[in-house]
Amino acid sequence: xxxxxxxxxxxxxxxxxxxxxxxxxxxxxxxxxxxxxxxxxxxxxxxxxxxxxxxxxxxxxxxxxxxxxxxxxxxxxxxxxxxxxxxxxxxxxxxxxxxxxxxxxxxxxxxxxxxxxxxxxxxxxxxxxxxxxxxxxxxxxxxxxxxxxxxxxxxxxxxxxxxxxxxxxxxxxxxxxxxxxxxxxxxxxxxxxxxxxxxxxxxxxxxxxxxxxxxxxxxxxxxxxxxxxxxxxxxxxxxxxxxxxxxxxxxxxxxxxxxxxxxxxxxxxxxxxxxxxxxxxxxxxxxxxxxxxxxxxxxxxxxxxxxxxxxxxxxxxxxx
Amino acid sequence: xxxxxxxxxxxxxxxxxxxxxxxxxxxxxxxxxxxxxxxxxxxxxxxxxxxxxxxxxxxxxxxxxxxxxxxxxxxxxxxxxxxxxxxxxxxxxxxxxxxxxxxxxxxxxxxxxxxxxxxxxxxxxxxxxxxxxxxxxxxxxxxxxxxxxxxxxxxxxxxxxxxxxxxxxxxxxxxxxxxxxxxxxxxxxxxxxxxxxxxxxxxxxxxxxxxxxxxxxxxxxxxxxxxxxxxxxxxxxxxxxxxxxxxxxxxxxxxxxxxxxxxxxxxxxxxxxxxxxxxxxxxxxxxxxxxxxxxxxxxxxxxxxxxxxxxxxxxxxxxxxxxxxxxxxxxxxxxxxxxxxxxxxxxxxxxxxxxxxxxxxxxxxxxxxxxxxxxxxxxxxxxxxxxxxxxxxxxxxxxxxxxxxxxxxxxxxxxxxxxxxxxxxxxxxxxxxxxxxxxxxxxxxxxxxxxxxxx
Numbered sequence: 155x156x157x158x159x160x161x162x163x164x165x166x167x168x169x170x171x172x173x174x175x176x177x178x179x180x181x182x183x184x185x186x187x188x189x190x191x192x193x194x195x196x197x198x199x200x201x202x203x204x205x206x207x208x209x210x211x212x213x214x215x216x217x218x219x220x221x222x223x224x225x226x227x228x229x230x231x232x233x234x235x236x237x238x239x240x241x242x243x244x245x246x247x248x249x250x251x252x253x254x255x256x257x258x259x260x261x262x263x264x265x266x267x268x269x270x271x272x273x274x275x276x277x278x279x280x281x282x283x284x285x286x287x288x289x290x291x292x293x294x295x296x297x298x299x300x301x302x303x304x305x306x307x308x309x310x311x312x313x314x315x316x317x318x319x320x321x322x323x324x325x326x327x328x329x330x331x332x333x334x335x336x337x338x339x340x341x342x343x344x345x346x347x348x349x350x351x352x353x354x355x356x357x358x359x360x361x362x363x364x365x366x367x368x369x370x371x372x373x374x375x376x377x378x379x380x381x382x383x384x385x386x387x388x389x390x391x392x393x394x395x396x397x398x399x400x401x402x403x404x405x406x407x408x409x410x411x412x413x414x415x416x417x418x419x420x421x422x423x424x425x426x427x428x429x430x431x432x433x434x435x436x437x438x439x440x441x442x443x444x445x446x447x448x449x450x451x452x453x454x455x456x457x458x459x460x461x462x463x464x465x466x467x468x469x470x471x472x473x474x
Numbered sequence: 475x476x477x478x479x480x481x482x483x484x485x486x487x488x489x490x491x492x493x494x495x496x497x498x499x500x501x502x503x504x505x506x507x508x509x510x511x512x513x514x515x516x517x518x519x520x521x522x523x524x525x526x527x528x529x530x531x532x533x534x535x536x537x538x539x540x541x542x543x544x545x546x547x548x549x550x551x552x553x554x555x556x557x558x559x560x561x562x563x564x565x566x567x568x569x570x571x572x573x574x575x576x577x578x579x580x581x582x583x584x585x586x587x588x589x590x591x592x593x594x595x596x597x598x599x600x601x602x603x604x605x606x607x608x609x610x611x612x613x614x615x616x617x618x619x620x621x622x623x624x625x626x627x628x629x630x631x632x633x634x635x636x637x638x639x640x641x642x643x644x645x646x647x648x649x650x651x652x653x654x655x656x657x658x659x660x661x662x663x664x665x666x667x668x669x670x671x672x673x674x675x676x677x678x679x680x681x682x683x684x685x686x687x688x689x690x691x692x693x694x695x696x697x698x699x700x701x702x703x704x705x706x707x708x709x710x711x712x713x714x715x716x717x718x719x720x721x722x723x724x725x726x727x728x729x730x731x732x733x734x735x736x737x738x739x740x741x742x743x744x745x746x747x748x749x750x751x752x753x754x755x756x757x758x759x760x761x762x763x764x765x766x767x768x769x770x771x772x773x774x775x776x777x778x779x780x781x782x783x784x785x786x787x788x789x790x791x792x793x794x795x796x797x798x799x800x801x802x803x804x805x806x807x808x809x810x811x812x813x814x815x816x817x818x819x820x821x822x823x824x825x826x827x828x829x830x831x832x833x834x835x836x837x838x839x840x841x842x843x844x845x846x847x848x849x850x851x852x853x854x855x856x857x858x859x860x861x862x863x864x865x866x867x868x869x870x871x872x873x874x875x876x877x878x879x880x881x882x883x884x885x886x887x888x889x890x891x892x893x894x895x896x897x898x899x900x901x902x903x904x905x906x907x908x909x910x911x912x913x914x915x916x917x918x919x920x921x922x923x924x925x926x927x928x929x
Contacts (some may be wrong), residue, residue, distance in 0.1 A: 157900065158657035161664075164904030172908070294480040304915075311916025313870055 169304075176303035186319035187309035188281045190241040190248045194255060197237050199327040202261025204234035207331075208249055209268025209399075214240035215447040216399040217266070218457040219330040225461035235261075238331030240268070245277040246379050257386040265387050266460070267380075269396045269418055269429065272446070274376050358438060358455060360400070362430035362463055370420035372413045377420055384425035394427045395464065400435040400456060402442040410434060430463055432456070475516040477721045478671050478914070485509060490728055499652040506626045506729070513631040514594070521593040525629060528555070532603045533624045536610045536617035548611045552604055559600045562592055567793035595635035597790055599628060601760055606642045608764055615642045623649045632725040636718050638736040638756040645731070653730045662892045665907055666724030669889050672910035673717030675918045677878055681710040684871050689842055692852040696864035700855040706871060707842050708835045709878050712741065715754065720889050739886045741834070744826040746807050749834060761787050776812060781805030791841070796849055800840035807833065 176183060185195035197203065207217040219236035227233040239256070241248055249267070256262065298305040309315055321329065370377055380396070387394040396418065410433055422429045441452025448456055475482050489509040496502045515522045535551040538544070560568075573583045606627075609615045618624040627645050688695060688703030695703070719736035726733035740753035750758045761783050769779040781802060788801015836856070843849035888895045888906075895903065 155657045157896075158661045160900040161661050161903055164901050165664075165907060168904050168908045172912075289481075290484070291480045294484075308915045308918075311912050313873065315916075 183307035183310040192318045205236040205264045209240045210272040211242040221454040221457035225458035245275045253383040360435035370416040373417040397430040398433045510629040510631040540617035632722045663724045663727030670717040670721030673713040676913035678714035681706045696862040698863045777809035796840045
């Protein structure tokens with residue numbers, strides 16, 4: 155009986171210690187438990203930042219903070235710090251939450267926001283995941299989430315989250331948001347980061363086109379959210395720019411669909427913010443990892459291309 | 475109500491308290507019977523009446539059997555038990571196949587729409603009572619005199635739905651006597667339960683997501699993905715059922731009841747015969763004692779008996795040609811293996827073990843595929859050109875496959891031999907238990923039924 159008592163006591167003590175630890179590091183644990191919150195936590199550690207890129211995995215590959223900042227600086231502007239806040243498998247709701255959270259971030263002057271089919275995905279914000287339903291299990295689960303930090307932050311116990319937790323605690327301030335996997339973390343920690351050789355594709359250039367015409371009513375809800383995002387930034391004096399990254403197959407690209415173009419045109423009309431559409435750019439195959447994601451080379455070059463385009467646009471106020 | 479659910483814990487905790495607080499065995503059995511009925515009704519309440527009817531009929535039949543040994547009565551009650559099983563599990567399949575068969579001869583009948591419910595665990599509790607009737611007939615055990623004891627034997631919730639298939643001689647004597655609380659058993663029971671939770675949520679349900687994806691559209695799989703997903707299914711199925719059985723044993727231990735072991739590191743077997751001595755042990759023993767031996771066993775036409783027994787075992791697992799073929803091929807393999815004397819060389823043991831594992835995995839395709847077409851499509855990607863490799867292997871899949879392969883023998887030792895677990899200091903026992911629960915906590919969320927619930 156003594157042994158059983160000791161075992162149960164040890165279980166209770168370890169459980170209490172875990173709960174206390176979870177309460178002490180609750181925010182960090184929850185930040186590590188989702189890729190979007192992880193990015194937000196990294197940005198928190200890097201603030202103040204001048205430019206933030208918001209978008210899906212397409213932006214994750216397309217916009218490299220280091221190349222973007224270098225190009226702006228080469229054009230005579232002061233060197234600006236940038237951060238890639240893209241989220242894989244994102245949704246418009248995630249974008250909305252992140253944009254709202256960082257609209258008033260210290261130092262922020264320019265927000266570059268992706269407008270693509272992938273960013274238009276609609277889904278509830280995934281980190282407020284109290285068990286759904288009204289049955290007994292769901293109610294007990296909901297009660298535990300509300301009262302136990304360990305249960306609330308349970309997703310941090312998943313392997314990917316543990317890697318993110320390590321990244322936040324150990325080296326978070328050194329990341330620029332382009333790191334996606336454990337291997338990226340290791341490369342950044344041990345090898346630093348270098349830009350690609352620019353000479354091979356130095357002549358490649360592509361100017362964005364303007365979106366116009368069409369009927370945006372298909373995306374009325376999405377337009378509302380984007381407008382709200384633009385309003386949140388503008389209200390705090392942050393210049394917002396919408397953009398569409400290049401695609402490999404511009405014939406079948408959703409982004410050149412009239413309804414999508416109409417959405418972008420309406421967005422420009424409503425907010426006055428520039429909408430830079432690179433979806434019809436004809437770029438070398440080496441610029442792409444797959445049909446919609448740029449390669450490391452492509453991302454680096456495109457980041458510079460975007461910086462040059464911004465310098466020409468009416469966003470000079472933000473980038474000077 | 476899954477074992478790994480809050481509703482089950484809400485049933486288990488008061489049942490344990492009432493059980494051990496009671497001073498009379500009759501009250502304890504009543505507690506167990508009520509808890510079992512609630513547990514079963516939670517899934518599908520009308521099925522409880524089927525359970526009660528099966529209990530009543532088999533109790534009375536066994537009592538009559540004891541008064542006067544009657545082969546006719548034994549046959550009648552087994553036909554009744556198996557008839558219920560056939561009606562709920564196989565009738566739709568049989569009628570559909572008959573209709574399709576007739577259509578080959580130009581007789582086109584409309585295919586019946588069948589919306590029969592399948593009472594959970596019907597295959598398990600049917601086999602349990604069939605064994606009981608035969609044992610009473612053979613005078614290996616006396617017919618149970620107490621309806622309450624028999625009802626608990628038949629319905630004990632720890633093993634009602636997916637086994638282990640407990641024999642009368644194993645469980646009935648234990649249910650008749652008033653046992654005292656043994657802290658060590660309870661202690662080990664908690665650990666076994668946590669181990670089962672780890673296996674189910676932390677292993678089986680994680681691997682399941684990769685497997686389901688692969689079997690959705692196998693024709694598009696790269697060869698490497700097909701093999702990885704197949705090994706993932708082999709581990710998923712094992713972890714799922716081993717997890718259930720381990721939880722069942724843990725619950726049994728908490729109530730002071732020892733349930734038989736159902737798995738003993740089956741993927742380390744160096745022959746198919748050894749595999750079946752380690753995989754779903756209580757079912758294998760059931761088929762050996764109540765099908766294979768009555769068919770003639772090793773005495774005459776052993777190959778035929780093996781193939782027939784394993785084909786029936788295949789059918790037991792599900793109503794479909796994939797299961798029939800799966801069972802028959804196991805039977806053929808066992809028959810061939812019986813003819814070939816195994817090499818005594820220990821150096822070849824590793825090779826044999828690997829060969830048996832690959833062979834068992836290949837046959838699991840039939841077990842997992844919903845139709846023959848899917849099975850053949852999967853086999854094509856496993857074995858036929860073009861041989862393609864996908865360089866991207868999800869980190870979780872790779873880590874889980876390697877981790878489970880390396881660590882499961884260790885867990886098997888801890889969950890088989892309590893002395894190995896008790897050899898750890900108490901704080902380490904608690905830490906191991908918490909580690910298991912944390913993995914389950916992290917990976918839990920979407921709840922999946924146990925695979926063997928479908929059987």
